[in-house]
Amino acid sequence: MDVISIICRHSANEEKIFNPNCVSIVFLNHIKKSCGFDDIPEQVDLATENGEVIDLQSKPKEYAKKYLEPRGTYILLKVVDDNVSDDSHASNYVPLIDQGLGERLKLTVSRKDGTRKRYTETSESISSNTMNINQGSAYSKTKQSSATRKEDGRSTAKAKANVPSKNK
Numbered sequence: 001m002d003v004i005s006i007i008c009r010h011s012a013n014e015e016k017i018f019n020p021n022c023v024s025i026v027f028l029n030h031i032k033k034s035c036g037f038d039d040i041p042e043q044v045d046l047a048t049e050n051g052e053v054i055d056l057q058s059k060p061k062e063y064a065k066k067y068l069e070p071r072g073t074y075i076l077l078k079v080v081d082d083n084v085s086d087d088s089h090a091s092n093y094v095p096l097i098d099q100g101l102g103e104r105l106k107l108t109v110s111r112k113d114g115t116r117k118r119y120t121e122t123s124e125s126i127s128s129n130t131m132n133i134n135q136g137s138a139y140s141k142t143k144q145s146s147a148t149r150k151e152d153g154r155s156t157a158k159a160k161a162n163v164p165s166k167n168k
Helices: 024-034
Strands: 006-010 014-018 043-048 073-082 090-095 106-108 131-134 160-162
Touching (some): 014 024, 043 090
């Protein structure tokens, strides 16, 4: 039997080790409680340090280890669902790790058809470092000194949320 573990980064760059050999809903609830976020009503999820959102919360009855790399390092995210019409669904991902003022947060989500739509805005227009996902569309929000908007038609397989690595 192989015992695997992952590292979860949260709060003020704190790290904890977890064993993902259980169903995702149990795994995420254990991480939430162990990292001191059991008082928030929202669900949590994980993203790689490269920015790929793992989206374990949408697979509650599958084993978490199926989607995680052994000894990998992941960033804890808060998942906020917005109340919208029945045929659309929006979520916000908020990294639950402290970010320095000079560090950038880049967020991208892919569409269901494989294309990607990208937006770049100033930090003043981004509230709480959140990413809005609406009907599977892709949004990228980056803290920059000038406000620019870009559209990009490239495809991507997974949602991404670039967060600073601990080695900076």
